[in-house]
Amino acid sequence: MERKIETKCLHLEEDEGDCNHYGAISYPIYQTATYAHSGVVMSIGYDYSRLKNPTREHLEKVVATLENGLNAFAFSSGMAAISLLMEIFQPGDHIIADSDLYGGSIRLFRNVSEKNGIQFTSIDCCCENIESFISENTKAIYIETPTNPMMNVTDIAKTAEISKRHNLLLIVDNTFLSPYFQNPLDLGADIVVHSGTKYLSGHNDTLAGFLVTKRNDIAEKFAFLIKTTGAGLAPFDSWLILRGIKTLGIRMEKSQENAMKIANWLKNQKSVAKVIYPGLPEHQGHEIMKKQARGFGAMLTFQLESKEFALSILKKVRMIKYAESLGGVETLITYPTTQTHADVPEEIRLKNGITESTLRLSVGIENADDLIYELETVFSETERELYG
Numbered sequence: 137m138e139r140k141i142e143t144k145c146l147h148l149e150e151d152e153g154d155c156n157h158y159g160a161i162s163y164p165i166y167q168t169a170t171y172a173h174s175g176v177v178m179s180i181g182y183d184y185s186r187l188k189n190p191t192r193e194h195l196e197k198v199v200a201t202l203e204n205g206l207n208a209f210a211f212s213s214g215m216a217a218i219s220l221l222m223e224i225f226q227p228g229d230h231i232i233a234d235s236d237l238y239g240g241s242i243r244l245f246r247n248v249s250e251k252n253g254i255q256f257t258s259i260d261c262c263c264e265n266i267e268s269f270i271s272e273n274t275k276a277i278y279i280e281t282p283t284n285p286m287m288n289v290t291d292i293a294k295t296a297e298i299s300k301r302h303n304l305l306l307i308v309d310n311t312f313l314s315p316y317f318q319n320p321l322d323l324g325a326d327i328v329v330h331s332g333t334k335y336l337s338g339h340n341d342t343l344a345g346f347l348v349t350k351r352n353d354i355a356e357k358f359a360f361l362i363k364t365t366g367a368g369l370a371p372f373d374s375w376l377i378l379r380g381i382k383t384l385g386i387r388m389e390k391s392q393e394n395a396m397k398i399a400n401w402l403k404n405q406k407s408v409a410k411v412i413y414p415g416l417p418e419h420q421g422h423e424i425m426k427k428q429a430r431g432f433g434a435m436l437t438f439q440l441e442s443k444e445f446a447l448s449i450l451k452k453v454r455m456i457k458y459a460e461s462l463g464g465v466e467t468l469i470t471y472p473t474t475q476t477h478a479d480v481p482e483e484i485r486l487k488n489g490i491t492e493s494t495l496r497l498s499v500g501i502e503n504a505d506d507l508i509y510e511l512e513t514v515f516s517e518t519e520r521e522l523y524g
């Protein structure tokens with residue numbers, strides 16, 4: 137019987153019956169840069185930790201299993217993973233990218249990848265006709281679903297059909313849902329990207345990134361590039377991510393349950409102009425999500441009636457922290473305009489609907505009553521201040 141994902145987060149089937157590591161339940165941290173050779177021109181399987189380290193390798197196997205991939209590669213951050221991914225392309229190659237990506241990905245594409253000769257077209261992959269933007273040199277489609285921060289949902293299987301028909305790579309950044317809720321490789325994607333800093337780590341304490349693929353030819357390229365460019369995740373950080381993954385299931389379930397409660401609470405506030413959460417039936421992607429994912433996640437975006445209201449919330453929150461990042465056990469609130477999307481040109485930001493009254497919540501695993509009590513307090517104090 138195929139094991140369920142909660143179990144896969146804890147046990148690596150292929151290592152069972154292996155009595156190495158003195159029976160340690162927690163995988164050891166191999167804090168070593170190099171390895172003694174077993175003989176002349178012989179290797180124990182590990183030669184130098186930039187190429188391969190047992191702790192990192194164990195983590196990579198766990199993540200590959202969670203995404204139903206063949207291979208996973210662990211990097212020092214999500215951006216390190218995406219930077220390395222760009223190295224499989226050549227100058228002159230063209231990539232169709234969603235226009236509402238993580239701000240750091242947009243910054244990388246515009247400022248680094250374009251300089252290296254890669255061309256990008258930004259479109260709303262959820263809702264525009266992707267096929268009409270494909271040209272002779274198009275090599276890939278790069279999406280996030282749901283997107284950051286506007287939570288647009290793209291049909292992965294449909295996009296995969298288009299990419300197969302034109303012999304393109306479909307790349308999906310699966311950070312927002314984590315492998316617990318969504319597995320893009322099963323829906324036809326070629327490469328999955330993760331910022332492991334977020335749900336996989338889950339504790340707002342470590343940076344990491346992943347590339348996962350089912351394709352041998354792509355895995356070989358990644359293995360060569362990781363050895364050559366050196367952005368592999370350190371042994372201790374690999375161990376922290378392994379520890380985080382053990383509770384991925386219960387964290388995702390709890391934070392999703394909290395997000396649903398908060399979304400419904402926000403909907404009833406007169407100072408909230410719009411709540412964007414895929415778990416709400418009126419959301420653009422609700423039905424697609426039901427088909428392609430096992431949950432709606434715990435990220436939600438909402439628009440206040442004014443910029444002043446939004447800024448006041450950021451100023452007043454106490455338990456909920458005004459901070460960048462997402463996917464940890466602590467609830468965080470973000471102001472995309474000056475934080476995650478500060479480097480995205482204003483006209484693109486506004487076109488995507490990110491205004492100065494837009495806030496994003498990464499809902500954590502606190503008790504929902506405490507989160508809502510804090511929001512209630514902050515909202516009523518703001519209303520009193522602004523309207524007397």
Ligand SMILES: *Cc1c(COP(=O)(O)O)cnc(C)c1O
Binds near residue numbers: 240280309334343345
């Ligand atoms: C945070 C994030 C990244 C970048 O990852 P880092 O670990 O911060 O480098 C990429 N994509 C998405 C969707 C993210 O949220």
